[in-house]
Amino acid sequence: MVEADPLALLNDHAHCELKAAAMGQSLIAKNPSFGSLIDSVPHVVLEEMQHFVQVNAELRKRGGELGVQEPSPYADGLHQGAAATRTSLVLDRLVLAHLIEARSLERFDLLANHLTDRSLAALYEELLPSEAAHRGLFRKLAREAYGDAAEARIETLGELESRLIAGLPFAHRVHSGISVR
Ligand SMILES: [Fe+2]
Ligand SMILES: [Fe+2]
Numbered sequence: 025m026v027e028a029d030p031l032a033l034l035n036d037h038a039h040c041e042l043k044a045a046a047m048g049q050s051l052i053a054k055n056p057s058f059g060s061l062i063d064s065v066p067h068v069v070l071e072e073m074q075h076f077v078q079v080n081a082e083l084r085k086r087g088g089e090l091g092v093q094e095p096s097p098y099a100d101g102l103h104q105g106a107a108a109t110r111t112s113l114v115l116d117r118l119v120l121a122h123l124i125e126a127r128s129l130e131r132f133d134l135l136a137n138h139l140t141d142r143s144l145a146a147l148y149e150e151l152l153p154s155e156a157a158h159r160g161l162f163r164k165l166a167r168e169a170y171g172d173a174a175e176a177r178i179e180t181l182g183e184l185e186s187r188l189i190a191g192l193p194f195a196h197r198v199h200s201g202i203s204v205r
Pocket of ligand 1: 041044071072075155
């Protein structure tokens with residue numbers, strides 16, 4: 025299971041936080057007239073960078089060093105799959121952010137509850153409220169700008185996301201398939 029290699033998990037997780045911050049910055053830069061997004065997403069970016077600092081500190085405390093992140097079949101599959109039926113890039117970015125936050129939250133909750141390493145579990149426990157708020161915020165922004173089309177897209181891309189994660193092999197990563205052990 026994922027606990028067998030906490031350094032690999034933490035390295036992958038640290039990169040996920042960086043990507044979340046970069047995604048937020050890109051949303052801000054490309055949607056300067058979307059007032060509620062401009063008001064809220066900078067705070068998400070700051071929180072994701074704070075999470076990066078926490079996760080990287082945990083990695084180093086355990087004798088690890090930040091390395092590169094392996095290519096992510098999860099993220100690549102989501103973006104490629106969404107592009108095939110896309111009507112709005114902004115809507116898809118908001119919906120994918122919502123779905124990725126939701127899946128991260130699910131994984132962090134599992135880690136917080138099941139890791140036997142309680143100090144690592146405590147880190148995941150601490151991150152839960154913030155990621156839950158991000159999940160809700162991106163859904164709210166999508167609904168505000170796109171109405172019912174947002175819910176329809178959440179359903180379509182949610183099915184894609186579920187299929188994708190079910191088909192991935194297990195890895196010591198935040199977004200991998202499940203361990204059979
Ligand atoms: Fe985060
Ligand atoms: Fe987040």
